Amino acid sequence: MKRETITEIVKDWRVAILLILVIGSLAGIYLTPPSLQKGLEGNLQFGLDLEGGSWLQMEFQSVIVAYSTDKPVGDLIDNLQKSLEADVIQIDQNHLEIRKSVSRADLEPLFAASGAKIVGYQEGVSSFTADEVKRILNDKVNALGMQDARINLLTPTGSEYPQYVRIELAGVDMETAQEIVGKQGMFEIRIQTTGNETEHVLFGDQITSVGVPQRDPARQTWGVGFAFTETGAQAFREAALKHGAVDNPQAHHLVMLLDNKTVYSAPLDGDLAAQLRSAPIRSLSATTGTGDAGLEDAMTLEIHLRAGALPVKVNVVGSGTVPAALGEQFKTTVAIAGLLALITVGVVVYYRYREPLIVIPMLAINLAEIIILLGIARFIQQLDLAAIAGLIAVIGTGIDQLVIITDEVLHEGRVPSQNLYMKRYGRALGIIAVSAATVFIAMLPLALMDLSTLRGFAIITMLGVLIGILVTRPAYGKIIMAILSK
């Protein structure tokens, strides 16, 4: 090929875009940030099955009920809480979150007894609760200094409420993963005696329930309600009486500790002190302050009160673990599969066209497509085994479409004039556009579904189709035209 031909090809904007994208992708994979020590992998992100690690998928034991009632909703909530022995939280005007896995049929009579009706029923938690779970899990993982953790809330298609939370921990075995998720801190309440001295009152096991942050309508302060067991309430009262907190609350702060770190310290409220004088109190509230800062503190305090326990019970519905060595082996295997697929495809098209001037650009374009795909995937999609299957499938479809262009242009073995060439080339792109659109549409549901572990497969396939139709096919058309017209 002459030098002018090459310059002419490169100057075409379609080819230029292709080259820029390939260079950009390589830079993204290897240079931003520089990652030469990682070898061929560069900055590509791999899924757990190639990286090694463990995942746990947990289902919230909770339902969301839409209701209608003429009576005060407070009574309904109280009744539900008593009969179900579960936390019930109002999430908006006509939805309740019932933190227990209970069927609609079991709920109907309970609602009827309080003069209310169930309008809608779905499994899951409110986004507020879901975010809290995510925050707690995040805190736990961060506290252990784990970098490579992914925590995702999953909402089944057709539902509005998150129903699952999936946690992926790279480089961790199953036992450790379960420990991290299940681990609780040690929560303790102490009371100030004299000076900086404090004395033990009770441990976290005496706390039966913890509420969500609520604002006191009169004082505008945020606070978190919690309840003691009977023994806990007794111990609390005795401590308050014994150390004189009831008589002089300001000098006897109540101190809450999580894993021996103070997380809250405040005096007894005057009203509460008066009540404690006559009897133990089981439900109290710890106030934090007013405004956004008060709310934020209240949210943190709530997590601390739970001592790392999740606000909703969760059941493990799926789990998996891949040892790092096996992940490494899988990586090698899929790399071999990809490379062999590319070579085989090359052999097949060579067998068909017997013309290196056609086959080499074809394979080069196919390789460019894979590089660009990886370059984009580096930012948006981790490569798991399924995504790699998608990648190899893209090699197959990619060549397919280059064959369509080549055959359309080479119709009847003759190289057409410029005009006719453009017409045929346009027609070939038409065929490709339709088939790309169908693949795209066919994969869309999988890509959008939260629950599918095949998102990677779908996203890579769709991305491949898009890059093909927008970048690599037009460039190939130009290149093959320039080559054939010589």
Added chain:
Amino acid sequence: MEFARYDINKYSPRQMVALPLVLLLLAGILLGYTTLATGLPLKPGIDFVGGTAVTAFTSDSRETIEATFSGYPLLSVGEGIGGGKYIQFGPMDDARHQSLVALINEKYPDAKVDQIGETFGKTLQSQAFLALLFSFIGMSIVVLIAFRNLVASGAVVLAAISDITVAAAVMQIIGIPLTLGTTAALLMLIGYSVDSNILLTTRLLKRKGKLEEKLSGAFRTGIIMTTTTLSAVTVMWLVSTLGQIQIISEIGAVLIIGLLASLMSTWMLNAGILKEYIHRSGRK
């Protein structure tokens, strides 16, 4: 290649569509019967009914493994090369599962273990069904818009249905279970199948020229298209099967079956229908 010698112009439309239609019917009956008998058209894998899958590399024989796990609901032991084993268990309660995991950790500390709960499997099942449904509807709409011709789009959709049905029936016969991976492969087949069908339809309906020439031209291109894809997918299947990468191996197997089925549905069924349509509408 034997198939390449198939002379697409030699047969009448009736002869062309007969075999694919009979196979479609048989496949439909098989899947229908399985649905009636089990509630699902295909034997579901652990993704959909719950259970535990273990990939381990060990020199232990199949018998040893069976003996080791005799106390658990062992379903099957598959073998690859280099001592690769793929062991499947049915659903079990949490306590059993914990003890199984402990046993696996003790015997094969370097194993990959995945577990799906029974009810979660049900949820995945319904989600996969939704995906398949939406894909199909979306694909039909695209094809309809692209051709604005009921017969042509109908033939393409029928070819895609036939692809998936035949592929599913073959899966059932040779024992490839329905999993998330194979569902994705079936979805992918919709895309692949439409690929060559669109080539055929465009060439026949939108190009000028003699029908015979257009048909054999389209066939030549179509065959090379499918064989390239087929070769890439076959390599992927072969390597992943030998390397015990279950999910890619399953996807690969279904794609191979489906691509072979699509050769038939495109070049016999769809081509036959279009030929008859062009004869009748008096086009040349």
